[in-house]
Amino acid sequence: MNGKSSGDVFGFVCSRRALLWGTPLAFGGILLSGVCRAESLDAIPLTPGAKVLRKGYVSVPARSSNGPGLAGMDIYSPARAWLDVDFAVTEKADLTLMILTQRQKDQLSRGVRLSEDPLARVDIEGPETANHSIIVRQDNYFVGFLNDSWRPVGAIVRMSIRAF
Amino acid sequence: MRLKTAFCKSAFATHRINRVRFEVALFVIVPLSFGASTAICQSRAPAWCNVPGTSGYAGACQSSGGTRTIVIEREVIYKLGPPITVWKLPSVEGATSSDMAPISNRNLQIGAGNESAGPYGLYHKARRALRDGDSEKALIYLNAALQRAPSAREADDILALKREAQRKFDESQAAKFRFQKSDRQTELVEIDVDGVPDNVLAELSNPKRMDKDIEAVRRELFPLFVAQSDARKKAKELEKMSKLNGQGTGGSQEQNAVAAEIKKAEVALDAAEKIVRAKVEEKKEVILKLVPRRDGQ
Numbered sequence: 001m002n003g004k005s006s007g008d009v010f011g012f013v014c015s016r017r018a019l020l021w022g023t024p025l026a027f028g029g030i031l032l033s034g035v036c037r038a039e040s041l042d043a044i045p046l047t048p049g050a051k052v053l054r055k056g057y058v059s060v061p062a063r064s065s066n067g068p069g070l071a072g073m074d075i076y077s078p079a080r081a082w083l084d085v086d087f088a089v090t091e092k093a094d095l096t097l098m099i100l101t102q103r104q105k106d107q108l109s110r111g112v113r114l115s116e117d118p119l120a121r122v123d124i125e126g127p128e129t130a131n132h133s134i135i136v137r138q139d140n141y142f143v144g145f146l147n148d149s150w151r152p153v154g155a156i157v158r159m160s161i162r163a164f
Numbered sequence: 165m166r167l168k169t170a171f172c173k174s175a176f177a178t179h180r181i182n183r184v185r186f187e188v189a190l191f192v193i194v195p196l197s198f199g200a201s202t203a204i205c206q207s208r209a210p211a212w213c214n215v216p217g218t219s220g221y222a223g224a225c226q227s228s229g230g231t232r233t234i235v236i237e238r239e240v241i242y243k244l245g246p247p248i249t250v251w252k253l254p255s256v257e258g259a260t261s262s263d264m265a266p267i268s269n270r271n272l273q274i275g276a277g278n279e280s281a282g283p284y285g286l287y288h289k290a291r292r293a294l295r296d297g298d299s300e301k302a303l304i305y306l307n308a309a310l311q312r313a314p315s316a317r318e319a320d321d322i323l324a325l326k327r328e329a330q331r332k333f334d335e336s337q338a339a340k341f342r343f344q345k346s347d348r349q350t351e352l353v354e355i356d357v358d359g360v361p362d363n364v365l366a367e368l369s370n371p372k373r374m375d376k377d378i379e380a381v382r383r384e385l386f387p388l389f390v391a392q393s394d395a396r397k398k399a400k401e402l403e404k405m406s407k408l409n410g411q412g413t414g415g416s417q418e419q420n421a422v423a424a425e426i427k428k429a430e431v432a433l434d435a436a437e438k439i440v441r442a443k444v445e446e447k448k449e450v451i452l453k454l455v456p457r458r459d460g461q
Contacts, residue, residue: 111271
């Protein structure tokens, strides 16, 4: 009896129907899990094994005659890893999350145009809680938030890194 | 399943026979997905042949040919690879990371601002601006997007949105314009209308008739009425002057000139009247057309 019922369960799990429905649902769940409308980072669970680099509130300065407001930090990845930037913006904003390599940051600081696209440029419209992940190698990186509006915008940011 | 040639001890041996094909696939997929090598235990296990036409067991079953389906069990041998780095201790990243803080670096700010959006990023910004009703901002974004070497497909999207943004911008500009009351002075003029049937004049003067057709006729006819009235007034004045001159001591030459003027004015009046009559006749149908009135009568 037990053998039969376990065989039936095995048969269902491995049946074509279960595969047909289960696979898209599982992938959809994974893709949508990081994007939601909420006001805190609790909505985005930290990936198991990830190491939090920084977590806290940052106020991105307003746009000025110097250009868009910028707040950012340099990070170092000691190995190939997933770099996750989770953010929550509670008001309407015109922010852009940018991730640059150290070389690209140096180029921009010298006033030179980038020869390659930045690693990430993500529009943040606000209010929203979302995350963005990229794969990084062993290197220095710069993660910055650009503010294109004429008033400062606050954001809660959590940056984590997970070697794989 | 027509032939069962080999059998290895396994839990799957109790499964129904119609699931065998899937089990074989599973045995192939699972080891491959883990990157493990496999070995097939065909020879070590006792073979079992009970199908007529085969030659017993101990070894591969022999058949006379055709398709054969077999059940096999694979032994998974995991290879040791290089150790996966979980993390390096002490944490190097912590030692070199700066704090997330505002940065004041003009070059970096402007450069990052310029690089912060590709053509399609600007396209999406323009879409958002358009959704928020700011068509002017949308146009700025779209123009910037076109200058950033978009691909052909991106350019199509950008140009289509630019057309829409331009249309909305034009509409918004038109909506901003307010018609104001003109400070031009007007005057009421009394004119004599002649040669116009009463019912036609009544319809022309009817303030409840505001339809487009009669408005067009009014714009055509009223200047003609004024011209006709002016011609009549001029003719009357000249006639009056002529009478006054006849009573006085004016010479015949002067009288002749006045007479010529009167003649001229009469011709002009005649012409004006003819024009009015012809126009009224031409537009009579439109003027007298039955139009539902605004008061519902």
